[in-house]
Amino acid sequence: MGSTMFIELHAFSAGSHIRGTHIEASLIGLKRHALTNRYKMQTSINCARNSDKSYHEQHKVANLILPYPIEREEFCLCVFTTKHHISQHPQRGDRRSVLNDSQPDKNHKHRHLYFDEATITVSGGQGGDGEAWQTSKTKTVKNFKYKWGTNSQKFIELPAAEPADGGRGGNVYIRVDRACDSLLHIHKRKFWRAKKGYHGSSAPHSTPGRERPRLALTQEDLYISVPAGTVVRRKRSGELIADLTSHGMAILVAEGGAGGIAARPSQQMYSRRQKKEKEVSDVGLEISPRVTTSGEPGEVVTLQLLMRVVADIGIVGLPNAGKSSILKAITRATPDIASYPFTTLMPNLGVIHCERIVSEKLIDIDHETCALPVIADLPGLIKGAHKGRGLGRAFLRHLRRTRAMLIVVDASGQDPVSDYTTIREELRLYNPEYILRPHILALNKIDFEWAALRVQEIKAEVQSLEESAVGPAPIAVLPVSAVSGSGMDILISELMEAMRLCDEELSIVRGSAMDSRDKSDSI
Template structure:
């Protein structure tokens, strides 16, 4: 399936039906009175967060979405039927923005979350609504109200606990395949990954986290070079970034220079993304002679002037991956607990009402 993380759509809720002017006509009922019903409400447009979707491709080729209009009122006190609602299923993590003003209107952050993005118009009043003691035969009615119409921009930011970033061929796809259920394309050439991959890493029973692999960054990505800049937005909601470094590049490029280039692009793109917790993961240690590893790692960290956690792994042989996964889970779990809203003090009235032995 083609990965699409941005789309523009037009939505139109249904117009309300018009009210009706009608009078009761029956034999022996000389003054039957007004019986014109109200028009029906127009249909709403809803957005539904569907956890089974991971792309906005459906909205790339289907732009216009209209709900049904309400039926007009009728005689014999009959109200018009409501217009049919429509539900637009979108991936979890979709941001809905006004395409004209750029204002963020809604965010779908929870699976199953349902939000009304365009309200249907109310139905008009029939003449039975205008009957009074001094107006026994009203001929007034009102038209239905128009439904809301909006031009919207849909932008997908995948929801993941951990994001992988690094140069092309740093081993991100190999790592996500080694530690999770994701099966991305892996090859020995750059830019193998063309769209983000999500994988669930299971640490134990009911212990897991979600990791996202985005296409590799290159120098100049913040200005639009390469592919990775198109997907950096998917790292903005992560709790932790793992910066993978190819510690044994086949072209002889200095790993420190590559790592510093990635950090620089991150800062240029978004300061808040740069400020996220970021761990250094030195990959492909199996390609470095054992007697040289310790010295080269110390030299790398010293030249990077890096003071955070450093992990030495080989995604191919899974060396060091278990320790990395366990540390990542503990960090993510601690952040999840810290982000939970504190439980406020219990109102004594409710405490009393809920107490007792049920007698």
């Protein structure tokens, strides 16, 4: 049994969705209300249960679609018995009332379309109002030195505290959080508003002899958690605000409004007031020293968040080639594996299995200098992916931050060489820079006898391919089997080698940049 809750619904358009865990309860609530509604009995209430049963069971959600608009005057009272939330029709924009943060994920069915991008509007909190002179009263406190029979007074009247300025509204920050791995949680809220600043009247009482003007307490800031690799842009202009690549990075996106000024006849107030008057003199406003000013509204910005996974190596290949199986074999990740295409819809990340490498002495690893590479298993790529076919461009952009690639082809398939050329072609068409990155070609499924027999032939054919068509040749062509585990040790050592090459290249580039800077300095 859940708790009974009452919610006011008003001004909802037709087609709005009400979701509740107890659809019967919501229906009763609405019908009871319908008696006071001019639409009573005229329209039937459609109860559209979600057709996806597992989704329904998982989130215990049922949709109630309002067949008619409810106008503002005709607010209704609706009863839910457990967790609930109300959402407007998606096309109706942002007038959404989020009553419960633990609401089910509305994009559950299409997670792969939403996990890496989101558009939100953030707003800094409004500043608190300055305190009026009249409200600051004298304070009476007990005299602790009072003794009965003496001349001392039992209570002391402290002088009136100076009226306080309003506090600044909360700022909004976007911060990288280790616990986040996608932007799905951002879709639950479209408006992120920081708290309003405290009014001057709530400021703590001043101590006698204070020189600084009184000020309300500072409001706490709002932090929006995002995964590492999130790019923040302004929606309107497309201007890049930040590229949050590492954990702990935070960026201020909307400032809270300044607090209002109190009506305080002191020197500080006069100087602040003069400053403010100068600011507003263009519009011919005058600020009287006896009148308080209210807090300024916070900054409002609409932002576009885009996530690109942060990984060292990206696994690319056609659907069903065994990419996820290889990730599972060389890391501790547990991706979904199945014998149908597009099992993977969202990138899976894994770190190369460190203990295995050390215990079996596969490679010499200096743990202090060498970080183990992060590997990203991406959804299957098909011909035309660069134009958006299949899962298309949405996941090709996740290769942007990778330094090397592992291309997986099914060696037991019809034409592994043509699969390889298709992949290289698609990468080139999406971003010509992708094919210049070092890559390893894994010929998977060689546990099939006929595949093992073709390995040498495939290797020769790949090496004979022209560089103008497929870009630089792979660092290594490795026959592997993710199921039997054969070839995995060599694959790991080759991947580590590729990382070492990338690091060396980077240091050479940095070195030459430093040299050129030194030369220009000497000139």
